[in-house]
Amino acid sequence: xxxxxxxxxxxxxxxxxxxxxxxxxxxxxxxxxxxxxxxxxxxxxxxxxxxxxxxxxxxxxxxxxxxxxxxxxxxxxxxxxxxxxxxxxxxxxxxxxxxxxxxxxxxxxxxxxxxxxxxxxxxxxxxxxxxxxxxxxxxxxxxxxxxxxxxxxxxxxxxxxxxxxxxxx
Amino acid sequence: xxxxxxxxxxxxxxxxxxxxxxxxxxxxxxxxxxxxxxxxxxxxxxxxxxxxxxxxxxxxxxxxxxxxxxxxxxxxxxxxxxxxxxxxxxxxxxxxxxxxxxxxxxxxxxxxxxxxxxxxxxxxxxxxxxxxxxxxxxxxxxxxxxxxxxxxxxxxxxxxxxxxxxxxx
DNA sequence: CCGACTGCTTGCAATTCGCAAGCAGTTGTC
DNA sequence: GACAACTGCTTGCGAATTGCAAGCAGTCGG
Numbered sequence: 290x291x292x293x294x295x296x297x298x299x300x301x302x303x304x305x306x307x308x309x310x311x312x313x314x315x316x317x318x319x320x321x322x323x324x325x326x327x328x329x330x331x332x333x334x335x336x337x338x339x340x341x342x343x344x345x346x347x348x349x350x351x352x353x354x355x356x357x358x359x360x361x362x363x364x365x366x367x368x369x370x371x372x373x374x375x376x377x378x379x380x381x382x383x384x385x386x387x388x389x390x391x392x393x394x395x396x397x398x399x400x401x402x403x404x405x406x407x408x409x410x411x412x413x414x415x416x417x418x419x420x421x422x423x424x425x426x427x428x429x430x431x432x433x434x435x436x437x438x439x440x441x442x443x444x445x446x447x448x449x450x451x452x453x454x455x456x457x458x
Numbered sequence: 459x460x461x462x463x464x465x466x467x468x469x470x471x472x473x474x475x476x477x478x479x480x481x482x483x484x485x486x487x488x489x490x491x492x493x494x495x496x497x498x499x500x501x502x503x504x505x506x507x508x509x510x511x512x513x514x515x516x517x518x519x520x521x522x523x524x525x526x527x528x529x530x531x532x533x534x535x536x537x538x539x540x541x542x543x544x545x546x547x548x549x550x551x552x553x554x555x556x557x558x559x560x561x562x563x564x565x566x567x568x569x570x571x572x573x574x575x576x577x578x579x580x581x582x583x584x585x586x587x588x589x590x591x592x593x594x595x596x597x598x599x600x601x602x603x604x605x606x607x608x609x610x611x612x613x614x615x616x617x618x619x620x621x622x623x624x625x626x627x
Numbered sequence: 628c629c630g631a632c633t634g635c636t637t638g639c640a641a642t643t644c645g646c647a648a649g650c651a652g653t654t655g656t657c
Numbered sequence: 658g659a660c661a662a663c664t665g666c667t668t669g670c671g672a673a674t675t676g677c678a679a680g681c682a683g684t685c686g687g
Contacts, residue, residue, distance in 0.1 A: 645671095
């Protein structure tokens with residue numbers, strides 16, 4: 290996990306940050322799943338191993354993609370927060386989700402969020418980012434109306450119920 | 459390189475396609491560098507090893523991201539072409555490049571293309587994709603005026619000349 | 628006081644990576 | 658027609674990474 294800095298190309302440098310099979314999934318679970326604790330993240334859809342999760346979290350904190358603080362409600366709990374750097378990945382997630390939805394064998398349950406994000410366009414992405422800033426950085430108001438994540442979650446629940454919850458979370 | 463299909467989530471499935479350190483760089487060199495032969499791709503900015511390149515090309519062909527044909531001008535040359543699936547990664551590249559340019563220590567030489575792509579917006583991306591279709595799929599006309607890739611390349615040349623070519627290609 | 632939960636850590640085997648060298652066939656040049 | 662340069666790979670091999678299972682010290686709620 291040493292920083293190689295193979296070249297100064299933006300695509301390459303981005304890949305050196307999250308060009309592995311797990312980092313982006315962790316961020317996905319934090320952004321879209323609202324997960325902020327180690328054990329929550331451990332219960333990912335894909336089943337990440339605890340040593341890999343610990344390693345990636347450490348790495349992401351070092352890179353400035355996450356911050357780690359004590360959870361005031363529990364002396365042993367660590368609270369992970371997004372930073373502006375990772376919040377601004379929302380448009381990347383949106384494009385990636387749209388591409389995956391079009392070309393790969395996604396399940397309906399797990400792609401409904403990507404569909405809504407795609408259809409909402411940049412305006413929705415901005416609303417969502419604003420919410421994440423309020424939640425993770427304590428900056429600004431989350432904006433009026435129901436939260437974007439709650440809407441995405443509700444849509445997922447509807448589809449999952451209709452499909453008999455063949456795929457969880 | 460076995461297909462695990464850990465979950466039907468579009469982000470996860472996308473990562474299973476190019477969630478490694480090299481696949482996306484190969485595609486970048488084909489899309490933005492116009493490279494189509496093995497030995498061209500071997501001379502990447504980051505220095506990919508020949509066995510890794512061979513493995514990734516094979517994998518990308520199997521997944522439908524590339525096609526491989528004989529180059530009529532040389533009996534030994536293989537010609538790699540983008541498919542519609544990989545051409546539609548252009549918006550992903552654009553968002554990823556924009557994010558990397560903002561948050562990572564990119565060099566000016568290698569990020570000028572990302573800057574132009576970002577400023578051009580979806581309209582430019584569409585023009586570029588149309589060109590790639592004409593070039594790689596033989597479908598449709600490339601559209602009037604100078605090619606997007608030539609414009610990006612020219613911008614790179616200007617910056618590289620001004621900077622005394624401290625970083626190559 | 629006890630069982631469940633907290634964020635990890637440790638071993639260990641299996642896979643993957645990355646470097647260097649090499650190889651059979653093809654092409655252009657003199 | 659000899660020869661060097663180039664074609665897309667392949668092979669070995671040591672090093673790094675991954676993934677699984679188990680465990681651990683401290684904490685919390687009942």
